[in-house]
Amino acid sequence: MSDVRDVAELAATAAAEHPDRLALVEAGGRSLTWAELDDQVGRMATGLGVAGVLGGHRVLIALGNRLEFVTTYLGVLRAQAVAVPVNPGSRPGELARMIADSGSRLVVADADTVAAVREAVETLETPPRVAVVGEPSYDELLAEAARPTPPLQDPEKLAVLLYTSGTSGLPRAAMLTHRALLANVEQVAQVEPQMMHGDDVVLCVLPLFHVYGLNAVLGGVLRHRAKLVLVERFDPHETLSLIDDEACSVVPIAPPVFAYWQGEEHLEEHLGPVRLVLCGSAPLSTDVAEQFTARTGIPVHQGYGLTEAAPVVTSTLCSTVRQPGSVGAALPGVEIRLVDELGHEPDGDDPGEIQIRGANLFSGYWPDGAGGPDADGWWSTGDVGFLDAAGDLFLVDRLKELVIVSGFNVYPTEVEDVIEEVDGVQDVAVIGVDDPVTGEAVVAYVLAPGVSPITLVDQVREHCERRLARFKVPTRIEVVDELPKTVTGKVQKGRLRGMERRKSLGILE
Numbered sequence: 001m002s003d004v005r006d007v008a009e010l011a012a013t014a015a016a017e018h019p020d021r022l023a024l025v026e027a028g029g030r031s032l033t034w035a036e037l038d039d040q041v042g043r044m045a046t047g048l049g050v051a052g053v054l055g056g057h058r059v060l061i062a063l064g065n066r067l068e069f070v071t072t073y074l075g076v077l078r079a080q081a082v083a084v085p086v087n088p089g090s091r092p093g094e095l096a097r098m099i100a101d102s103g104s105r106l107v108v109a110d111a112d113t114v115a116a117v118r119e120a121v122e123t124l125e126t127p128p129r130v131a132v133v134g135e136p137s138y139d140e141l142l143a144e145a146a147r148p149t150p151p152l153q154d155p156e157k158l159a160v161l162l163y164t165s166g167t168s169g170l171p172r173a174a175m176l177t178h179r180a181l182l183a184n185v186e187q188v189a190q191v192e193p194q195m196m197h198g199d200d201v202v203l204c205v206l207p208l209f210h211v212y213g214l215n216a217v218l219g220g221v222l223r224h225r226a227k228l229v230l231v232e233r234f235d236p237h238e239t240l241s242l243i244d245d246e247a248c249s250v251v252p253i254a255p256p257v258f259a260y261w262q263g264e265e266h267l268e269e270h271l272g273p274v275r276l277v278l279c280g281s282a283p284l285s286t287d288v289a290e291q292f293t294a295r296t297g298i299p300v301h302q303g304y305g306l307t308e309a310a311p312v313v314t315s316t317l318c319s320t321v322r323q324p325g326s327v328g329a330a331l332p333g334v335e336i337r338l339v340d341e342l343g344h345e346p347d348g349d350d351p352g353e354i355q356i357r358g359a360n361l362f363s364g365y366w367p368d369g370a371g372g373p374d375a376d377g378w379w380s381t382g383d384v385g386f387l388d389a390a391g392d393l394f395l396v397d398r399l400k401e402l403v404i405v406s407g408f409n410v411y412p413t414e415v416e417d418v419i420e421e422v423d424g425v426q427d428v429a430v431i432g433v434d435d436p437v438t439g440e441a442v443v444a445y446v447l448a449p450g451v452s453p454i455t456l457v458d459q460v461r462e463h464c465e466r467r468l469a470r471f472k473v474p475t476r477i478e479v480v481d482e483l484p485k486t487v488t489g490k491v492q493k494g495r496l497r498g499m500e501r502r503k504s505l506g507i508l509e
Contacts, residue, residue, distance in 0.1 A: 004182065005178065005182070006077055006152045006159065006182060007159070007178070007182055007185065007215075008041060009078075009152075010222035011038050011222055012038050012041075014222065015038035020033050021227075022227050023225075024070060024227075025228070026066060026067060026232075027229070027230065027232065027238075028232075030067055032071075040075070040142070041071055041074040041075045041146075042147075043144070043146045044074075044076075044078075044143075045079040045146065045149050046143035046146050046147045046149070047140070047141040048076065050143060051129070053076075053105060053106055054081070055081060056082060056158070057081045057082065057106075058081070058084050058102045058161065059081055059084060059105070059106045060084040060104040060108070060128070061083060061086065061107075062086055062090070062109045062110075062116075063113065063133065064088045064208075065204055065207065065208050065213075065230045065231055065232050066230060067230070068108075068133045069085075069208050070208070073208070077160075079149065080149075080150075080157060082102075082159065082161060084098065085162065085209035086098055086209055088110075088112060089487070091116065092123070096120035096121075096123045096124060098173075099120060099121070100124055102161055105129065107129070107130050108131050108132075108133070108138065109130060109131070109132050110133040111132070111133070114130070155178045155179035156177050156178075158175055158176075159181055160176040160181065160214075161175060164308075173365060173366035174365060174366075175364055175365065175372075176362050179359060180359070180361060181215055181219065181310055184215055184216075185215065185222075187312065187333045187359075188220055188312050189223050190331070190332040191318055191331060191332070192317075195276065195278060196220045198224050198225045198226060199249075200226040201273075202217060202220070202226050202228050202248065202250045202251075202252070203229050203239075203246075203252065203253075204218065204252075206253065206488070207488075211310065212252070212281050212305065212311055215311060216252065216280070216305070216311055216312055229242065229246045229248055234257070234260075236260040236264065240261065240264060240266075240270035241270065243270055244271075248274060249274060250275065250278065252277075252280070254279070254280070254488040255282050255283070255284040255285075258279075258288050259288075267295065267296060268295065271296050275298070276298070276299065277299070277300045280303045280311075281488035281489065282488060283302075290324075301315060301316045302315070302316050302326075302328060303315040303316070303327060304327040308361065308362040308379065308381075310361075312331060313334055314327050314328040314336070315328040318330065318331060323388070323392055325394055326388075326392040326393065326394055327394070328393065329391045329393065330391065330393070333358050333359060334356060334358040335358060336355070336356055336391075337354075337355050338352030338354060338355070339353050349386060351384050351385055352386070353380055354381045354384070354393070355379060355380050357379070358377075382398060383395060383398055384397045384402070395413075396411055396413065397411040397413045401432075403441075404432070404439055405435075405438045405439065405471040405472070408469075410442055410471065410472050413430075415430045415442060415472055416429070416430050418468055419463070419464065419474075421467075422456075422459050422463050425446060425451075425456075425460070427446075428446050429491045430443070430445075431497055433500045442473065442474045443477075443478065444474040444476070445478045445496055446460060446477055446478065446479055447480055447481070447482065456479055460474070460477050483496075
């Protein structure tokens with residue numbers, strides 16, 4: 001694939017080789033062959049040019065997992081404009097901020113998102129054009145016939161802006177070039193055994209606006225000419241039935257899915273066609289993975305990735321030996337090293353901040369490229385981990401989530417692991433809060449349905465006092481009905497910290 005210059009070109013190559021093979025299938029029944037997909041992409045690229053969207057202009061895409069997301073996204077890339085995929089569940093205020101921040105000239109919406117989009121647009125001094133799938137405004141973007149578009153000359157051209165989840169402060173947009181997107185697709189393709197091949201039917205229940213769905217799943221399908229089954233919304237039982245009906249062989253999912261499927265009576269039968277389950281976007285506990293494999297016989301391969309790495313950095317498919325707790329070894333073409341707070345190699349087996357280098361890295365944050373890789377190509381992830389002798393990576397924690405109590409480091413995951421041992425605890429999130437005496441103090445948010453809050457607090461405190469050094473024991477335990485999470489299952493600790501700050505200011509009881 002060395003002659004391919006961008007992700008959109010993968011669709012054209014697939015169409016030339018397998019024009020009549022199905023490329024995309026929606027859960028509702030609509031579908032496109034590779035020839036039809038390439039035609040739609042070409043018509044969109046041509047129509048965008050007619051509509052005045054030029055190279056470098058931003059197009060915000062507020063769509064769910066549907067055919068039009070794929071054709072619009074690839075059409076924007078082929079037109080050498082910049083795609084800005086966003087969460088279709090974003091509130092008007094969030095949309096307004098992203099439209100204004102990205103300077104998007106066009107917003108593509110559908111029936112589910114148009115109300116929020118129009119409300120957002122009304123608040124802006126310079127409102128962008130809005131095109132709505134199913135209305136003439138979108139149909140007008142599709143030219144009657146595709147005209148040839150000039151090939152991409154500079155792979156360093158910006159292709160995508162992806163807003164990160166914003167665990168601290170407001171979300172920032174990572175700038176991903178055509179080079180970065182295609183590099184990661186190729187790096188993943190070099191992994192043996194292969195995650196995907198041309199005969200695979202790949203489930204796409206992961207949101208396409210998220211880098212995991214966008215480049216790891218869709219990008220991989222385009223690269224291998226597999227078939228992609230698009231699922232708009234995850235429903236535990238319906239998704240299992242779809243896997244069975246469509247004979248899905250590769251199932252990329254996020255960790256929360258395993259919990260939803262645990263109680264499914266006929267899980268093994270529904271997953272009969274599946275040869276591989278891929279899990280990413282957040283850590284999956286070893287016990288959950290092992291229980292799933294023991295029940296179904298299907299291996300679960302994990303990886304470590306980031307939006308800024310387009311996204312895959314490691315995979316357990318790259319490991320010499322599968323090890324509990326490992327997120328795998330680096331992909332071909334990706335380098336990993338660890339550094340301490342002084343930028344030196346950590347002593348012995350000490351964990352360190354994970355730095356990565358590779359052609360898949362982003363070019364910094366929008367708009368000025370701040371926070372990108374250094375002059376030698378290394379980028380600090382903000383994650384803490386350690387590498388074993390075989391090169392396998394083990395995650396310890398987020399550096400920005402490190403809590404420092406009286407000068408001692410507390411890694412929240414260590415405290416969370418201990419609290420999860422308490423009977424009845426279903427989920428937990430540990431954060432640091434300001435403390436006038438110790439600098440920071442440890443606070444635990446605990447979810448344990450059916451357990452008396454008073455009893456739970458006592459049990460958690462007593463267990464932590466038995467299992468942890470005194471400075472690691474939570475000074476406060478908050479019993480909650482739910483924890484705020486992203487669409488891919490990560491606890492939004494930034495929101496918890498925000499609640500704590502408002503409490504300290506007397507704004508929140």
